[in-house]
Amino acid sequence: MGSLQNQKPENGFAGTIKPLDPEEFRRQGHLVIDFLADYYKNVEKYPVRSQVEPGYLKKRMPESAPYDPEPIEEILRDVQKDIVPGITHWQSPNYYAYFPSSGSIAGFLGEMLSTGFNIVGFNWMSSPAATELESIVMDWLGQMLKLPSEFLFSGGGGGVMQGTTCEAILCTMVAARDRVLKKIGRESINKLVVYGSDQTHSALQKAAQIAGINPNNFRAVATTKANAFGLTAEALRETIESDIKSGLVPLFLCPTIGTTSSTAVDILTPLCEVAKEYGIWVHVDAAYAGSACICPEYRHFLDGVENADSFSFNAHKWFLTTLDCCCLWVKNPSALVQALSTYPEYLRNKASDAKQVVDYKDWQITLSRRFRSLKLWLVLRSYGVANLRKFLRSHIKMAKNFEGLIGMDKRFEVVVPRNFATVCFRISPIEIGGKHNQIVTKEEAANNFNAKLLETINESGKIYMTHAVIGGDYVMRFAVGSTLTENRHVILAWKVVQEHANALLTMS
DSSP: OOHHHOOOBBTTTTTOOOTTHHHHHHHHHHHHHHHHHHHHHGGGGGOSSSOOOOOOOOOOOOOOOOOOOOOOHHHHHHIIIIGGGGGOTSTTTTTTTTSSOOHHHHHHHHHHHHHHHHOOOSSGGGOOHHHHHHHHHHHHHHHTOOOOOOGSGGOOOOOEEESSHHHHHHHHHHHHHHHHHHHGGGGGGGGEEEEEEETTHHHHHHHHHHOOOOOOGGGEOOOOOGTTTOOHHHHHHHHHHHHHHHHEEEEEOOOSSTTTTTTOBBBBHHHHHHHHHHEEEEEETTTTTGGGGGGGGGGGTTTTGGGGGGEEEEEHHHHOOSSSOOEEESSOOHHHHHHHHHOOOOOHHHHTTTTOOOGGGGGGGSSSOOOTTTHHHHHHHHHHHHHHHHHHHHHHHHHHHHHHEEEEEEEEOOOSOOOOEEEEEOOOOOHHTTOOOOOOHHHHHHHHHHHHHHHHHHHHOOOOEEEEEEETTEEEEEEOOOTTTTTTHHHHHHHHHHHHHHHHHHHO
16 A cells, blocks of 8 residues: 555644655655566567547546545556557657657666656856756757857857747847847847748747737748758848848848758858858757767768857757756856846845846746756766767667668659758559549659558557658658667668558558
8 A cells, every 4th residue: 555545644634644754755766667677578579659549638538636545556457558558658669759758777777766856946146056067068068069168158148948849949149139229129029030941840930929929020031942941041141131121120030950850951151151141049959960960970060050149959859868858058147137137135145146147037037947957067077078979870870771671662752952861752653553533643642642641550559750841841740769679679760661551652
């Protein structure tokens, strides 16, 4: 039976609970660790994509919360029986959807420490170690990425851990907005323009909406296959000049290193040069591919970042650090502080008043914040730079192997160049041939066929991939990045794809 049922009345209050009894915590903690260890051991056996229907859980749950406590053993049995079937298994070695959310022992244990201490680290005084470790780890990671010194605390800039890229983009956009509006007047907010490409993550548009940018002033500049769906300086300049002629004010540019649809790369040097001419804040979003840039052979993708204003990547995607952990660096921290700072009397203290410390509450949207740096610190210390590079290279090699398997089957084609560990492919329209009617074009028939193929693959539960539409083409995305994935899983995945393609082509 669980601890809450076994505790005796004390101080005259029957059934007083002890929610943090150390020995009971130890006992229940061991049970949960054992549960998760068994889960990881067996995760390969589960259907990767959850097979449940919408509303499944309500049918299994009581209509109200329990009045009396229930033992942890019973709760864990219900987790296995009711929750696990409704999980899409992101840690499965057969998971290739979206982008990875790679886990690790170090990341998990760092999260456990963070949760266990349960601090609320809004300023230095609230827990000095949380602030100081974050500053140190962000400089370590910036050095690993060979970021210019201006982005590091040691060079006058600085880094902060946000929850997600959405927050990082919003914070930097608000800083850019306020910087410009101080010059031209707050009444001119409807003139501000935000720029990305038609491949940029939707987080940019969402940030613009929240920051009060006129929806008509959001620019998703068109990309082309000829430029591997990267944003070009020429297209950007043309768009900017058109806006200026219309009396608008260019504000913010978000180039991407590794777009969500195809992992396309926006070449930073020419884009930053154009932005500099017009006084535009440049935020580089490397949410996915930033991890790979700790490898010297991929660092060139960040060339030109020295002319950007801010840079971020998600350690919780492909860097063995559990969700959430977005690492953001800025050259001018005061721009963030001026835009995001509040200083009520109840938070006043000598260290902050003397400006001797970093108060991270002024670098983010929320006041409260978690001790995220613990898990990244554990990851860096537990694995070291050399092993992290090996981990990333292994996934890139597996993706390259998958790309090679596609090349051996002439029915399939790789649609865009592979830059990192994600392969975008499809059944060729030529292969579908006459398997379409006069109502739809050959390309539409190919898109419909590939969409159907992907759904049948995912329904099987053997592997899980997601899709993108790139230049009008529906493609399947094979994103290698799960911690447990080995080359044998990649070979199995290709066999699954071929089996379902065979069946569908035969039926068509």
